[in-house]
Amino acid sequence: MTSVIEVMNVSKEFEKKQVLSNVSFKVQPGEIIGLIGQNGVGKSTLIKLLLGLTQPSSGQITVFGTHPTDKAIKDHVGVMFQDSFGISRIKGNELIKLVCSYYSHPLSFKNMVALADLGNDLTTMVSKLSGGQRRKLNFALAMAGNPDLLFLDEPTAGMDTNSRYDFWQQVQSLAKSGKTIIVTSHYLAEIEDVATRILFLKDHHFIYDGALNELQKEFTRIIVEFDSDLSESELMKQLPSGELDSHLQDHYVFLTDDEDQLLTELSPQMARVKNVRVTQRSLDQIFREVTKGVEVQ
Missing domain, CATH: 3.40.50.300 (P-loop containing nucleotide triphosphate hydrolases)
Structure with a gap:
């Protein structure tokens, strides 16, 4: 061609x-x-x-x-x-x-x-x-x-x-x-x-x-996002297996290498959590990470 x-x-x-x-x-x-x-x-x-x-x-x-x-x-x-x-x-x-x-x-x-x-x-x-x-x-x-x-x-x-x-x-x-x-x-x-x-x-x-x-595939960490009225400090204490990527109003986005473990950590607070979604990294998130210094293999 x-x-x-x-x-x-x-x-x-x-x-x-x-x-x-x-x-x-x-x-x-x-x-x-x-x-x-x-x-x-x-x-x-x-x-x-x-x-x-x-x-x-x-x-x-x-x-x-x-x-x-x-x-x-x-x-x-x-x-x-x-x-x-x-x-x-x-x-x-x-x-x-x-x-x-x-x-x-x-x-x-x-x-x-x-x-x-x-x-x-x-x-x-x-x-x-x-x-x-x-x-x-x-x-x-x-x-x-x-x-x-x-x-x-x-x-x-x-x-x-x-x-x-x-x-x-x-x-x-x-x-x-x-x-x-x-x-x-x-x-x-x-x-x-x-x-x-x-x-x-x-x-x-x-x-x-x-x-x-x-x-x-080069960015293997998984996205777990959800809505909650819990404070950012409370969630960061209760979700040690996750890294907070963003927080806008009541919407949280966490990155994790083990989504099952993060969901287990989140389960005691499910009464105050809704709209849970687990996805791959978006292009926007990859872009932000790469421009901060993470190398693409």
């Missing part, structure tokens, strides 16, 4: 500051890549490299078998940047028509309108749209050329719950049709739900590249 993206031994420096160090990976058609890492670790720089907006200090990058700046691949790549639009004193329908004019074989206006999902606000000035509406319009514009490779940078910021659900359903449908998608987002629960592969950047290189379930 021909790779959509090939990155070979790529490093990037800005004014002698190392941003990426000897990064290598390939991306295949139909993958949904979740690119994660703390702010400032090089995610945005990597995306700019893949788009040909900046050049590597060393190494080689190909997109669809050619250099990222090759005009021949322009219609095959779509980008939904975190920042919104360069122009806002224009109506939504006018902006759609303008962006479609840049492509040789754009999606139909009807399909673009459906993706934007602006309803009666289609003829509203872009500057008057809500944050969520602007994100959906931005997504439609990224799809204007019917791209085979799509970059999504914080795509659901500002969207309500229903809009987020609908958005990710669209993304999964696009991947099933063979389109390749690279997502960066602070909503790690969303990446956990949709990504087929995780790329985890830390200290200028990838510390993990693979499926989420394989990453979870």
Whole structure:
């Protein structure tokens, strides 16, 4: 299978500051890549490299078998940047028509309108749209050329719950049709739900590249969470086999190597405990632990 993206031994420096160090990976058609890492670790720089907006200090990058700046691949790549639009004193329908004019074989206006999902606000000035509406319009514009490779940078910021659900359903449908998608987002629960592969950047290189379930196997501690009106100090005394991960209002999350022992310790207080749930570590919890210094094997 021909790779959509090939990155070979790529490093990037800005004014002698190392941003990426000897990064290598390939991306295949139909993958949904979740690119994660703390702010400032090089995610945005990597995306700019893949788009040909900046050049590597060393190494080689190909997109669809050619250099990222090759005009021949322009219609095959779509980008939904975190920042919104360069122009806002224009109506939504006018902006759609303008962006479609840049492509040789754009999606139909009807399909673009459906993706934007602006309803009666289609003829509203872009500057008057809500944050969520602007994100959906931005997504439609990224799809204007019917791209085979799509970059999504914080795509659901500002969207309500229903809009987020609908958005990710669209993304999964696009991947099933063979389109390749690279997502960066602070909503790690969303990446956990949709990504087929995780790329985890830390200290200028990838510390993990693979499926989420394989990453979870490296973090064997189990999550036990529940609701209780007991105080934090009381629970920490009564649950020595667990480590408190978080406490928000009456909701507690403990980590443990032995969930049976922790539940046994908790049993005398079950009259004051409800909604007990035992699960694997989430991507968000793994992310927080790794960024605090725990190494991925």
